[in-house]
Amino acid sequence: MTAQALQQRDLAVVIGLEVHVQLETDTKIFCGCSTEAGDDEEPNTRTCPVCLGLPGALPVLNEAAVEAAVKIGKALDADVAEETRFHRKNYYYPDLPKNFQITQYDAPICADGTLSVSVEGDRRDIGIGRAHLEEDPGSLQHEGGNIETASHTLVDYNRAGTPLMEIVTDPDFRGPGEVRAFLAKLEEVLEYLGVFDASRDGSLRIDANISLVPADEMDPDGAVDEATLADANRTEVKNISSHKGAEKALAYEVTRQKNAVKRGREVEQETRHWDESRGITVSMRSKEEEKDYRYFGEADLPPLRVADWKDRIPIPELPDARRERFREAYGLDAEAASKLTSTKEVADFFEDVADRFDAGLAATWVADDLLGELNYRDMAITDVSDRLDEFARLIELVDGDEITEKNAREVVLRTMLDEGLAPDDVVEREGLGKAGDDAVAAAVEEAIAEHPDAVEDYHDGEGGALNFLVGQVMSKTGGSADPGTVNGLLRDRLDG
Ligand SMILES: [Zn+2]
Structure with missing residues (x-):
């Protein structure tokens, strides 16, 4: 459709994502180098001939990475392949020492999944076209500026070979808010699975494809047909590294494209770079097409049969199911159930407390008091998960009428967190025992x-x-x- 023709129509936004998730394994995907970045580590120290791409070095597939991929496939309700294969994706870039990336092409480990998200109360099912394993490239450090202005660039191969799962969604998003909700949900699921560490720098990286299509060509249920999509020019925005960043980058890009259309200009089909510090996307290069990558089979890795892995590898109860169970089993309202399942660790902690007390009492103390005080101190439940007995004792003191609720909340709990003291010690030191x-x-x-x-x-x-x-x-x-x-x-x- 010409720019002029598009100018006359109401426009709808269509977004699809490629999400790169670093899998939390001890070692890299094709060698035994550690994936754990030490404090202040030197560049190029966690490397070996395999992840440096030296001639003759042979990759050996890490079983833990495959297990993590199967777990993700199950959690996304995807088909896990009977047999999966690896391919070489050829391109020349300084962070890729072999000049190809080992990835998956026509036989990805997972395909056809779904992740449901709730956006302003509406349920949206986002299709997952495929999810495949690949290796992370090294990282580039642009000295004295950004990718455009740096005087020179350094390369560090410590990250090279970190296992990645690339999750490719269908073009099912109708706006940046939906993308943010999806990514938050995805992170939550991945953390529940124990295959992902959100606190690790760069552990979630997102590329997004954005197009504008005539709104009247959308189906009433929000689906868009392939011909309409193929007819629309799209941009790919790279370098998005968080779900908050994604919403900002996409809001910027949607506005940029709409402004171009409004002025009767064509939206260029191109790759753009999200510059987080400036809050804009900038043109990088014209987008490669699939044929540019010269995919061919990775002869150093035999096909992998994973037919029985799906049954062999269990996954834990996922956040939605756990929320539902908490509401039913403990009689919690939606807000409390949501707070108490925000991470697997919080949910586990709550259930341990609920085993000892009335569920309503446990919910109040964990959801309102403990989480509130932890949040205020920038602490996480994992900082106190080994103090369950002390926390239970605090509730017991209140429940047994030995201290007042006010003192328990405002003095004992806070002192426990600030000074690491046991509740009885705080009560004694502060003279908080209820007056006879x-x-x-x-x-x-x-x-x-x-x-x-x-x-x-x-x-x-x-x-x-x-x-x-x-x-x-x-x-x-x-x-x-x-x-x-x-x-x-x-x-x-x-x-x-
Ligand atoms: Zn290595």
């Missing part, structure tokens, strides 16, 4: 004797007087009395 009945009764008598004016005001019906006296008793007991009890005692005494 005699002590509270004595404080009530004292407060009444010391403040006859307030007693008179109370009898005159001044509402504030009772609160004042409660405050006096609380202060005399160092905050260790229960305010409701004090209130009742005072009323009984004054009205009696």
